[in-house]
Amino acid sequence: MSFHEQRSRVVELLVDSGYLRNPRIIKALLTVPRELFVPEAMRKYAYHDTPLPIGWGQTISAIHMVAIMTEELDPEPGNKVLEIGTGSGYQAAVLAEIVAKQDSGGGHVYSIERISELASFARKNLEKAGYSENVTVLVGDGTLGYREAAPYDRIIVTAAAPDIPPPLLEQLGDPGILVAPVGDRYFQRLLIVEKKNGRINKRWGIECVFVPLIGRYGWSVEERWKN
Numbered sequence: 001m002s003f004h005e006q007r008s009r010v011v012e013l014l015v016d017s018g019y020l021r022n023p024r025i026i027k028a029l030l031t032v033p034r035e036l037f038v039p040e041a042m043r044k045y046a047y048h049d050t051p052l053p054i055g056w057g058q059t060i061s062a063i064h065m066v067a068i069m070t071e072e073l074d075p076e077p078g079n080k081v082l083e084i085g086t087g088s089g090y091q092a093a094v095l096a097e098i099v100a101k102q103d104s105g106g107g108h109v110y111s112i113e114r115i116s117e118l119a120s121f122a123r124k125n126l127e128k129a130g131y132s133e134n135v136t137v138l139v140g141d142g143t144l145g146y147r148e149a150a151p152y153d154r155i156i157v158t159a160a161a162p163d164i165p166p167p168l169l170e171q172l173g174d175p176g177i178l179v180a181p182v183g184d185r186y187f188q189r190l191l192i193v194e195k196k197n198g199r200i201n202k203r204w205g206i207e208c209v210f211v212p213l214i215g216r217y218g219w220s221v222e223e224r225w226k227n
C-alpha cells in the first residue's frame with residue numbers, strides 16, 4: 001500500500017472511531033505526509049497508530065493522540081499558535097496546514113524544542129513537507145513560552161507537565177484555548193483551558209502518557225528518573 005493509501009486508511013479509522021470530527025483537521029491529517037517526519041528506519045511504520053522513536057529519547061506522538069489534541073485545541077485559519085515540544089515537527093505541520101494554508105490562511109505556528117538536534121531535525125522535516133514558512137522552530141525552555149510573539153490564539157503542550165506553566169497562561173490570548181497533558185511523570189490527562197471574557201475555564205479530557213516536560217515550570221532532569 002502506498003503512503004497515501006495508508007494515510008487515508010488511518011484517517012478513515014479515526015473518523016469511524018469518533019476521534020476525528022472536525023473537517024479541517026481531517027483534511028490536515030489527510031494532507032501532511034507523516035512519513036517525512038520520522039527517521040528513515042521508521043518510515044515503514046509511519047502510519048502505525050503508535051508513538052515512534054525520533055532519537056534523543058523522544059517520540060513522535062501516536063496519530064490518534066495528534067487527532068484528539070488537535071480536536072480539543074480547535075485551531076482556526078488565521079490563528080497564531082504556540083507549541084511546546086516540537087519533536088519531529090509533525091504536530092506543528094498539522095497545525096500550520098489548518099491555520100496557515102486552509103481558507104485564506106494567514107496564521108503562523110511558533111514551536112519550541114529544548115533539544116537543539118531535534119529542532120534541526122524538525123526544521124528539515126518541515127522544509128521537506130513544505131511548511132518552513134509557516135512554522136518558526138525555536139530552541140529553549142518552552143515552559144517560559146515565547147513572549148515576543150504573544151498573545152496566542154492557541155497553545156499546545158506535547159510533553160507531560162506537572163501543572164500548566166504560568167507564563168503560558170499569561171501568553172494565552174482572550175479568547176484562547178490551551179491543551180496540555182497534566183499529571184505525574186508516568187500518567188496524565190489532557191487539561192483543556194479556555195480563556196474567555198477575562199475568565200478561565202478548565203476541564204479534563206482523556207487519559208494519556210507523554211514524555212516529561214523538562215524545564216523551569218516542568219520537571220527537573222533529575223526528577224525525571226525518580227520514583
Ligand code: SAM
Binds near residue numbers: 091112159211213214
Ligand atoms: N509534538 C511532537 C511531534 O509532533 O513530533 C512530539 C513531542 S514529544 C512527545 C515531546 C517533546 O517535548 C520532546 O521532543 C522533548 O524534547 C520536548 N520537550 C520537553 N521539555 C521541553 C521544554 N521545556 N521545552 C521545549 N521542549 C520540551
